[in-house]
Amino acid sequence: MKRDTRITWINRLLLPLLNILTAFAVTAIVFWLIDVNPIEAAEVLLYGAFGYEEGIGYTIYYTTNFIFTGLAVAVAFHAGLFNIGGEGQAYVGGLGAGLAILFLDPTLGAWVFIPASIIGALLFGGLWALIPAYLQAYRGSHIVITTIMFNFLAASLMVYVMVHVLRETGQMTPQSELFPTNAWMPFVHDVAAGLGYSIEASPLNLSVLLALVCAVLVWFFLWQTRWGYAIRATGKNGTAAVYGGIKPKRIIIVVMCISGALAGLVSVNELVGYQHRLIMDFHLGYGFGGIAVALMGRNHPLGIIVAALLFGTLYQGGAELAFEMSGISRDIVVVMQGLVILFCGALEYMYRPWLIRNLAPVKQQEAPAGVTA
Amino acid sequence: MTMTDNFAIELTDIDKRFGAVHANNKVCLQVKRGNIHGIVGENGAGKSTLMSILYGFYQADAGQIDVLGQAYTFTDSHQAIAAGIGMVHQHFMLVENFTVLENVILGSEGGALLAHGLAAARKELTRLGDEYGLKVDLDATIDTLSVGLQQRVEILKALYKGAKILILDEPTGVLTPQETEELFRIFGALKQQGVTIMLITHKLREIMSITDQVSVMRAGQMVAHRDTQATSREELAELMVGRKVLLQVNKKPGNGRAPLLKVKRLSVSDSQGIERLKDVSFELRAGEVLGVAGVSGNGQTELLEALSGIVPMTSGAIEVLGFKMDAKHPLTPDRLRELGLAHVPEDRHRMGLITDFSASESALLGYHTDPKINSGIWLSNRKVEANCQALMQSFDVRPADPHLKSANFSGGNQQKLILAREMERNPEVLLIGQPTRGVDIGAIEFIHQRIIDMRDAGKAVLLVSVELDEIMSVSDRIIVLCDGEISGRIDAADADERTLGMMMANALDPIDPLQTMDDQHASSQQASSQETQA
Numbered sequence: 087m088k089r090d091t092r093i094t095w096i097n098r099l100l101l102p103l104l105n106i107l108t109a110f111a112v113t114a115i116v117f118w119l120i121d122v123n124p125i126e127a128a129e130v131l132l133y134g135a136f137g138y139e140e141g142i143g144y145t146i147y148y149t150t151n152f153i154f155t156g157l158a159v160a161v162a163f164h165a166g167l168f169n170i171g172g173e174g175q176a177y178v179g180g181l182g183a184g185l186a187i188l189f190l191d192p193t194l195g196a197w198v199f200i201p202a203s204i205i206g207a208l209l210f211g212g213l214w215a216l217i218p219a220y221l222q223a224y225r226g227s228h229i230v231i232t233t234i235m236f237n238f239l240a241a242s243l244m245v246y247v248m249v250h251v252l253r254e255t256g257q258m259t260p261q262s263e264l265f266p267t268n269a270w271m272p273f274v275h276d277v278a279a280g281l282g283y284s285i286e287a288s289p290l291n292l293s294v295l296l297a298l299v300c301a302v303l304v305w306f307f308l309w310q311t312r313w314g315y316a317i318r319a320t321g322k323n324g325t326a327a328v329y330g331g332i333k334p335k336r337i338i339i340v341v342m343c344i345s346g347a348l349a350g351l352v353s354v355n356e357l358v359g360y361q362h363r364l365i366m367d368f369h370l371g372y373g374f375g376g377i378a379v380a381l382m383g384r385n386h387p388l389g390i391i392v393a394a395l396l397f398g399t400l401y402q403g404g405a406e407l408a409f410e411m412s413g414i415s416r417d418i419v420v421v422m423q424g425l426v427i428l429f430c431g432a433l434e435y436m437y438r439p440w441l442i443r444n445l446a447p448v449k450q451q452e453a454p455a456g457v458t459a
Numbered sequence: 460m461t462m463t464d465n466f467a468i469e470l471t472d473i474d475k476r477f478g479a480v481h482a483n484n485k486v487c488l489q490v491k492r493g494n495i496h497g498i499v500g501e502n503g504a505g506k507s508t509l510m511s512i513l514y515g516f517y518q519a520d521a522g523q524i525d526v527l528g529q530a531y532t533f534t535d536s537h538q539a540i541a542a543g544i545g546m547v548h549q550h551f552m553l554v555e556n557f558t559v560l561e562n563v564i565l566g567s568e569g570g571a572l573l574a575h576g577l578a579a580a581r582k583e584l585t586r587l588g589d590e591y592g593l594k595v596d597l598d599a600t601i602d603t604l605s606v607g608l609q610q611r612v613e614i615l616k617a618l619y620k621g622a623k624i625l626i627l628d629e630p631t632g633v634l635t636p637q638e639t640e641e642l643f644r645i646f647g648a649l650k651q652q653g654v655t656i657m658l659i660t661h662k663l664r665e666i667m668s669i670t671d672q673v674s675v676m677r678a679g680q681m682v683a684h685r686d687t688q689a690t691s692r693e694e695l696a697e698l699m700v701g702r703k704v705l706l707q708v709n710k711k712p713g714n715g716r717a718p719l720l721k722v723k724r725l726s727v728s729d730s731q732g733i734e735r736l737k738d739v740s741f742e743l744r745a746g747e748v749l750g751v752a753g754v755s756g757n758g759q760t761e762l763l764e765a766l767s768g769i770v771p772m773t774s775g776a777i778e779v780l781g782f783k784m785d786a787k788h789p790l791t792p793d794r795l796r797e798l799g800l801a802h803v804p805e806d807r808h809r810m811g812l813i814t815d816f817s818a819s820e821s822a823l824l825g826y827h828t829d830p831k832i833n834s835g836i837w838l839s840n841r842k843v844e845a846n847c848q849a850l851m852q853s854f855d856v857r858p859a860d861p862h863l864k865s866a867n868f869s870g871g872n873q874q875k876l877i878l879a880r881e882m883e884r885n886p887e888v889l890l891i892g893q894p895t896r897g898v899d900i901g902a903i904e905f906i907h908q909r910i911i912d913m914r915d916a917g918k919a920v921l922l923v924s925v926e927l928d929e930i931m932s933v934s935d936r937i938i939v940l941c942d943g944e945i946s947g948r949i950d951a952a953d954a955d956e957r958t959l960g961m962m963m964a965n966a967l968d969p970i971d972p973l974q975t976m977d978d979q980h981a982s983s984q985q986a987s988s989q990e991t992q993a
Contacts, residue, residue, distance in 0.1 A: 090863075310838055315827045315838060319816070326811065328792065330793075330824040330827070331791060331793025
């Protein structure tokens with residue numbers, strides 16, 4: 087194998103794998119410290135996530151959310167933008183999806199409702215990211231600051247809308263009325279039943295296919311089109327991009343809208359697919375989780391799907407763990423996520439020099455450029 | 460007294476590998492005390508590695524270092540400094556908003572309170588200044604000093620730390636010819652006082668004029684040692700490259716025709732509002748190479764970027780191939796490219812390519828919307844690679860691998876890839892900045908020939924370079940930029956280093972009244988009068 091290929095494999099596969107294992111090892115130590123048998127805990131977690139049909143359904147259902155937000159972060163990242171407003175964009179996307187459904191005639195068919203709700207989510211999520219994008223491109227406000235502030239704005243906006251505008255009449259809970267059944271994204275277990283297979287009911291719905299389609303589209307867009315080329319050029323070297331006739335301001339606007347729209351799709355899975363009404367705080371944690379997913383997945387759709395599955399597993403298995411084992415609260419999931427982020431994000435390259443030295447030593451004619459200059 | 464005492468530096472069988480690359484292969488070098496010793500070689504020949512070993516940045520795998528008759532093994536540069544070696548880097552290591560005095564004592568302040576150390580340093584520096592003729596205002600802050608004076612501070616710094624041997628890496632790259640002369644005068648004074656100087660440069664002309672001995676490196680080996688008097692530029696060039704080299708560009712006289720690029724009173728300010736280019740006017744005609752000379756940082760970058768639409772102009776007008784642009788109606792880089800203006804930027808890493816991209820992707824920069832490569836919305840990888848392969852073939856880029864990361868090509872090959880990208884589209888107007896910076900001699904010959912070929916094909920070429928040799932040998936006409944203004948215009952045939960140097964320092968009256976009258980007189984036949992008018 088050529089050295090470059092080896093390094094690619096080290097970067098793409100070995101390094102994330104080792105980082106994950108380290109995170110798990112440290113988690114095991116934490117378990118051991120609080121008098122929980124780590125092996126038993128791992129068994130419960132894995133059984134909860136993959137041991138029975140309903141559990142698997144939940145795992146993939148959570149994974150779907152992480153794919154959307156992971157892709158959102160990755161697209162922005164390729165243009166050199168750090169979109170940490172996925173939370174707010176997902177939340178406001180939900181408003182778009184909800185409004186599209188609530189304002190349409192309830193007798194319409196699913197073939198109107200579902201595309202309409204997807205478009206609503208894309209549109210509102212994208213528009214929510216457009217404002218920070220505009221401020222970055224034309225006013226120089228830093229996107230990290232504005233997107234995080236827009237998370238808070240989104241939360242306040244949604245409280246107002248849910249309490250004062252969309253609350254179901256006669257209800258104290260700030261939630262909208264139930265969507266008409268025509269507007270529900272079909273559950274996977276229902277679809278399977280229609281095809282003659284019987285599987286346990288779970289929140290898993292066809293949004294997961296939408297997520298996979300988005301992953302393919304993002305890959306095609308970034309690596310197989312001239313727009314993707316322009317985006318990646320801007321992210322890698324803005325000066326060279328300007329020289330090449332690429333307009334960075336336009337790139338910022340376009341990329342952020344795509345990113346926000348992808349984050350907005352979380353609401354299609356959560357609201358149109360499972361809750362079937364507009365509720366508060368359905369988005370919590372997925373926007374930020376998406377940052378870790380994108381980081382772990384190296385901002386590549388394939389990696390993002392794998393990383394999202396890991397996070398989905400932790401979500402579902404962790405919930406099961408808290409339920410099954412005394413002495414463990416649901417917060418343990420946060421600890422595990424934190425460790426994963428620590429080792430996969432902050433300490434991403436910890437093992438790299440060592441791996442390169444041992445697995446891809448410099449060979450004839452392949453010295454890094456510059457050492458002999 | 461042993462034999463070795465005659466040598467300031469004696470390197471024996473220095474060996475250094477980076478992985479499997481043999482950067483220094485049994486290198487031997489003897490530098491006589493009190494001599495000026497030049498070291499020449501192409502990029503990657505191992506000069507910098509050797510000097511880094513001598514200065515303690517790297518450690519040799521094998522070999523012996525003797526300094527002033529004593530054997531050393533340096534593990535860091537402090538030890539080299541203690542042994543009496545001083546280094547003046549190509550890029551100065553000075554704190555811009557500190558005074559000269561503060562910069563010199565940096566790292567040897569002598570206690571928690573500064574007052575005592577500063578007073579002692581002032582005394583010592585005054586002495587050194589007198590002894591070596593190195594006058595500089597000790598209380599001036601660095602950013603108020605010219606580049607030549609900043610370099611003088613670097614030399615003072617080394618001497619203050621007790622250097623008996625000075626290593627200078629490409630010291631004249633940023634200097635005007637006059638500043639270079641001044642530097643060489645200082646070298647003379649240092650030599651008189653017994654200081655040994657090692658000069659690393661690729662300018663053979665300077666080697667010939669200032670050094671006592673010269674050593675040539677090629678591909679990690681020391682291939683020759685010569686007494687300067689007994690050698691010639693041609694011989695040194697041949698030793699460096701390993702084959703005969705054409706130092707003079709082979710060209711017929713130029714044949715300027717209709718102007719393709721007209722620049723009228725162009726001014727450009729930077730983001731801080733400082734005017735970088737003032738009232739610049741000139742014309743560039745089909746079938747000529749117009750050289751833009753000047754010390755780096757006198758508006759050349761802004762000129763290239765304004766002409767290619769990258770930075771906005773503040774006033775003035777440009778007409779490219781019949782299309783007009785001014786401050787209110789700018790043309791974008793992509794539009795200018797469509798019109799037939801290509802641009803090889805000065806800094807290939809910052810602008811010319813994207814080092815993280817593969818060669819085939821970098822070969823697409825600026826042309827990614829080309830319908831020949833796109834099929835509908837699909838940017839065809841196959842066509843992208845074929846495009847790169849063709850460019851690599853026509854400009855002999857090595858290795859000819861479109862998948863290789865742009866960063867992993869040598870400087871010369873990166874430059875060839877960029878030149879191929881911009882020249883193979885057959886533009887009418889070509890802007891080139893520093894085409895041979897960091898490029899091997901062999902490739903320089905090739906690049907110059909390609910530029911001349913473009914010219915002979917009736918294209919207009921604007922050549923910006925800080926290398927006077929390059930400007931004089933490739934151009935047909937020359938304009939000189941100083942402090943953002945055109946400080947001189949001259950035909951290449953009439954130009955010599957001294958005149959250009961005076962113009963670069965703006966010591967000549969920029970518009971000689973007689974000259975202007977002559978030009979006006981000639982305006983009926985030639986189109987050059989507008990330039991001097993402006």
